[in-house]
Amino acid sequence: MVERYLAGVAVDGSNPFAGLLKAYRLCRPYGLYFPLPMNTDIPETSGPEPASSPAPETLDADAVDDNRPLHDEDERPKDRLWDMLCILTLIIGGSFLYIYGAGSYSLWDPWEPKYAQTVIEMRQQGEYITPYYEGHVRWTKPIFVYWAMMVPMSIGGNTELMARLPSAVAAVFGLLLLFYVVRRLFDRRTGMMAACILGTMPQYFYLARQAMPDMLLTVFLIGALGLFAVGRFDAEKRPWHMRIGYVFIALAVLTKGPVAGALVLGVCGLFWLIEFVPRTHLHWRRGPAALWAMIRFYQVIPGIVILVLLTAPWYIAMYQKHRGEFIEKAIVYENIERFSTPIRDHTGTVSYYFSTIFHGMYPWCGLLPVALCCVLFGFRTINDELRKRWFFVAWFLAVFLLFTMAGTKLQHYLLPIAPAVAVLTALVWRAWFQADMPFWVRPALLISILFLMLPIRDFDLEGDRWLWDNFTNKRNIDNIDVQPFLDRLLIIWSVGMVLATLINRSRIIAGATVLIAYANGMYFCHEVMPTQDVERSMAAYVEYYKSHRLDETSDLAFYGKHRYSTAYYCYGMDDDTLHYYSRSEPENLAEFAHNQTEIYIITEKKYWQRLYAELQKHSGKSWYYVSREHPRYWLVTNTPKDERRAGDAPE
Template sequence: MTTARAPLHLAVLVLLSGLFFFWGLGSTGLTDRDEGRNAEAGREMLERGDWISPTFNYEPRYAKPVLVYWLMSASYHFFGVNERAARLPSAVFGLALIMMTYWFLTRLRDPVTGLIGALMLLLNLQIISLSRMALTDSVLIFLTTLALYAFWLGFQAADRHPAWLWLLYIAMALGTLTKGPVGFLVPLLTIALYLTATKQWRPFWREGKPLAGTVVFALLALPWYVTMWRLHGSDYAAAAQANTVGRFLNPMEGHGFSFLFYVPVLLIGFFPWSGWLPFAWYQAYRSWRNNGVAGQRDSGIRELEWFTALWILGTFVFFTLSSTRLPHYIGPLFPAAAILTALYWSRCVTVPNTTGAYAAIHTVMLLGFLLAGAFATLPWAYENYLSAKLVKEFPLATQFTLGIGPYAAATMLLIGMALVGYFGLSEQRRGGAFWAAGASLACVILIVTQLIMPGINRIFIAPPQELAYAAGLNLNPSEPFIAYGSTRPSLAFYARRHVLFIPANETERLRESLAHEGRTMILLPETMQRSLPTEAATFQPILKRYGYLLLSSQPMVKIPEGAPPPPSAVPPVLGH
């Protein structure tokens, strides 16, 4: 393995990861619902000192296993309780994923292919988004990828060493502690497909340590689950089943969507490299059909292409068959997509007349032009359609404008796709198409984060969070804080206390909650103030932010002297 270029490559990857994963990590408030729930569960774990049983809003949270909450709690301990610390584990594991992929491809191929594959994995909408959010997915993707890299290095690579196989089982166990059964199902499904396609089940049973590995997996993954079952009994078992088998068999929280849902998710989420991906996958399939079916083996790059193609296929089909579908579910296939596409791209650049090369360039350009059109029409669509749909939940939605950001993004995409065509449609200049595509995506991401997201945060995300923070500073633990007409989990994170979430149609429950001596505070959209019951008639508005009100049963609110400053994404609460 040539290593002369490695320091430069690593510097580029660290710099870009810092720019896209870490820079401004705490500049926006937590999104709802998953970010708010996860961040608050980690905060409560640190506050309570209970490292076994996660809670949200001081009630048991059985939806996800414990590993991510451990990571968030550790981050809070060292860096304080804020959005940046909540998201830091995702960014760190995103960086680790990029570095691991560079090392893996460099070891198996060469440093240039390693750099190309790592950049393809870094520069796409899905991985950047997941590495900047307080979700479980960045950690899960790293661990499922580590498991499959370890399988390849321990069982299939030319310089394989069986010690790598232990890491396969360790990574699956940690993945299971991150997001449940999917932590081992994604790797096992990929491995099963590969062993079946290459007729290697017998060698794997002999060399793959399946029995000893299962023991290692069980020793690492099962103790927490057994402890939770012993502590919480049938309540935990029922909730765990509902969030695993139940989520697969039945749509949950309205997230059913179409059977073809993941086709546009993959095309947009892996853009711009998604234009090359279908052709790369087909070439891998054709290679297997011409060689693998006949039993002709290739322990080198071609067989790695078969492996990554099956990794993509198995993960894509598995989550398509699931009744609950969300964009980030297919995240574990993105490392395979990056490797397969990088290997195909290497041939497009070095081998004349590579099958599909011209069609792939045209596909990239078509996707880019369509995405540019979507950005260009977004302000019109928002003003004439979307804003009216959002105004019930976001009071000032109709007064918000997207500004020049979407037009700037559309312009960069048009320029970028023109350059992709200029370079990519000429075999002599084709190498430049990769850099043009990557640069256009990078510019779009910067435009979104620097021009579009600040306005979205100011109007749609931060206002109720700012008021929740103020309420938390001024209420004793026994005094109620009511979020009326809003069920945003992030409010509990900013209030640093229990929040009584009451939907707008449950006025009787609100009346009962107001029968409390001492201070009571209500956070609600300004438009709902008139619908409050008579018991709240004496409540005075004390703070207002962009269409949201904080009411108090006692008119004066005093911010305690010496109170800690608001979280980084929360500006002063008075006014507006």
């Protein structure tokens, strides 16, 4: 066979190595040569080209037929009807999971109240460029998340639903985006499975109901990376896919800052490293021609123009207004220092995000380890089918490695990895639907039961706090026992996986697994989350103070670590009625309370005895409990509101 290839290779007389290089490229075993993208207009050296890589043998006729791209001329109306049905299902299911009931509980500490109050202050000051929180510039995040929240809050009022609406709507849009991307790259069934898997991951549906920028960032990354992949592997409307991808990158940068651009470069860089570097020594003669072809192919020049037009105005305006302070705090501190060193004690070891994946993405996380090992298996040659899969592996690895290397770690930082996990898991189900199902699929389904036991085990042994450790804070679920539900979930999921090993290509079994995961989301979104309201916000204490105080001159004091929901729900009150005292200032609070006819105090539970001793020293008044429902904070007052006196409290 080598001789047959060599016979067709013309050796350029001016370069005696050209023929050898060409022969090496044609004869390279097992498809380790990664060809250039199609239609790059790069001139080839003389000699015949190798035949295009055949489809992998693992794909059967039904899968190939179902893999027709959306733009095929012979697409039947029935196919479009199925696409519309999938889209409608995702919209209805996502809306009921994310939007419905999102305003039934108050804004949770520590992040939601700060974003919502920043929007309120910006509107009241007529400031739409610089975010302000409690009268000071808030450098933490760029402007887009505040603009997104400002629109519904201006229309529907400063309510919890309006504050969370951008995240909830973005989550639904993210499902549609992922369905579109995977539908074009693979097939409709895989696209639907990927969207359903993503939408029923606990971390995804939780952050869809939080007024935070992480969901917006994740959706913009789905648009940027997903459309780049579509443009890379699908010649239909390639320039438009690429350019819209740059629009999503710009929105991501305006949402999360330069780190969003670093994520895109990390994913694409890892993908390009594997795709292009092995052939560099074979195309050394091309030089600028190859580089220019890649620039044209990926629409780099129009992309740079789009990025500059969309992102530069805000960054320039902020620099002109705040000068060096903007560079120092918004760029250096919030990006470079966050990556290089832990900020505000948000630290973690190398294994930090391993638990995040399993605890925040169950029950689908059980299939991920096998998916990473096996979705690239079974290909004798390198073809576009394999490259598509490698793109999502690169997405997973790049995001995981970047955040693992970062000094500052928080669980919700890893949300941008969820779409890649969803697609890789959906590819396992794609293999399960094939007539000649690969040998590794059945063991993968059974092994997934064992991997699912890991987070369930942590929930059993470590307590329910693990459920929230992977979201936004580390508080226990104290007023509801979720363990029986999780145990039943494990049993039902195990039964489903066993049935899937016995019966493949069953739409009923695949749909049942999606419904199991959806039921998990419904339970936590509509049953558990509303019950945690009093434990994750000061809203109930503030509302009680407002409704039961003698008059508007009655004071409210906060003793201990500041909770941002207190400031949010007190916003608009007379500044002279709200007072903050740190843990080291019990004497100052006691002196102030001595002269007040009526005062309410929100105090940290573990510091109450110290404060109570100072109150008794400076005043002979009695103190009464109002509420002790919050696990860390109590509400007390010096007017009789409860039969039990506060002095009777245990330490």
